[in-house]
Amino acid sequence: MNVIKQAPEIMYKNNQFCAGCGHGITYRLIQEAVEELGYKDNHITVLGVGCSCNLNTLTKGDKFQCAHGRAAAVATGMKHTKKDTLIFTYQGDGDAGVIGIAETLNAAYRNEKITVITVNNSNFGMTGGQMSWTTLPEQITTTTPLGRDCAQKGYPFHLPEMIASQFTHVAYVARGAVNDSKNIRQLKKMIKNGLEAQVKEEGYSLIEVLAPCPTNWNLSPLQSLEWLEENMLKEYPIGEFKKRGV
Ligand SMILES: Cc1ncc(C[n+]2csc(CCOP(=O)(O)OP(=O)(O)O)c2C)c(N)n1
Numbered sequence: 001m002n003v004i005k006q007a008p009e010i011m012y013k014n015n016q017f018c019a020g021c022g023h024g025i026t027y028r029l030i031q032e033a034v035e036e037l038g039y040k041d042n043h044i045t046v047l048g049v050g051c052s053c054n055l056n057t058l059t060k061g062d063k064f065q066c067a068h069g070r071a072a073a074v075a076t077g078m079k080h081t082k083k084d085t086l087i088f089t090y091q092g093d094g095d096a097g098v099i100g101i102a103e104t105l106n107a108a109y110r111n112e113k114i115t116v117i118t119v120n121n122s123n124f125g126m127t128g129g130q131m132s133w134t135t136l137p138e139q140i141t142t143t144t145p146l147g148r149d150c151a152q153k154g155y156p157f158h159l160p161e162m163i164a165s166q167f168t169h170v171a172y173v174a175r176g177a178v179n180d181s182k183n184i185r186q187l188k189k190m191i192k193n194g195l196e197a198q199v200k201e202e203g204y205s206l207i208e209v210l211a212p213c214p215t216n217w218n219l220s221p222l223q224s225l226e227w228l229e230e231n232m233l234k235e236y237p238i239g240e241f242k243k244r245g246v
């Protein structure tokens with residue numbers, strides 16, 4: 001039988017994500033883009049803390065596990081010493097936004113030639129589904145059991161829009177989603193664009209990925225995709241907020 005398509009060589013075939021989790025498909029797209037750009041043996045995944053840590057057992061490629069929130073600073077240091085290596089962070093929304101916002105913004109402000117990839121599943125997945133800045137209004141989490149009351153607990157946070165509007169010199173900013181095949185194909189292009197912007201030394205790039213977390217949403221994998229489409233896509237529109245070369 002002819003092989004039409006297979007997982008990137010540098011991925012292990014097993015993973016430790018929950019059924020229906022969006023992390024696995026996201027990281028597969030990243031690794032496909034890395035291989036297509038010719039960086040299979042010359043890249044470093046800079047890992048945040050959260051369910052993203054499961055990548056420690058998912059990829060054979062080089063990776064570095066940071067303290068919570070510090071990935072953009074670590075990636076910056078790496079890039080300054082290894083200019084020819086493709087260096088990207090892989091972080092949750094809690095990691096890149098809530099706890100790591102200083103690092104994420106400082107790297108964008110300086111237009112560091114790194115790529116930040118952050119998975120927005122609207123909660124702190126690894127620690128049991130607590131509220132994140134990205135939690136939707138009225139969304140039930142373990143720390144908002146009656147639903148997020150924004151007047152008391154703040155409003156949803158839009159990281160790509162913030163970076164693109166405040167740091168207009170950065171190279172590329174986008175938000176994609178993994179809820180259906182059309183969006184998955186579009187996300188792959190976004191990820192490749194962001195990584196290519198780094199390869200061509202255009203500057204900082206950031207891609208946010210809307211992804212399901214069935215375990216903490218208390219939904220089945222299928223219901224999670226529907227919930228993402230009906231709720232998250234409205235609050236967090238997908239698209240390119242800073243295109244390359246503009
Ligand atoms: C300094 C510090 N504070 C808190 C924690 C606990 N902690 C571990 S993962 C996590 C949240 C991760 O959420 P997110 O970044 O959204 O990733 P997800 O697990 O949802 O993919 C927290 C608060 C920690 N490890 N270190």
Ligand code: SF4
Pocket residue numbers: 016017018019020021022023051121125126212213214215216
């Ligand atoms: S808790 Fe959520 S984010 Fe973490 S592996 Fe499970 S589904 Fe994925």
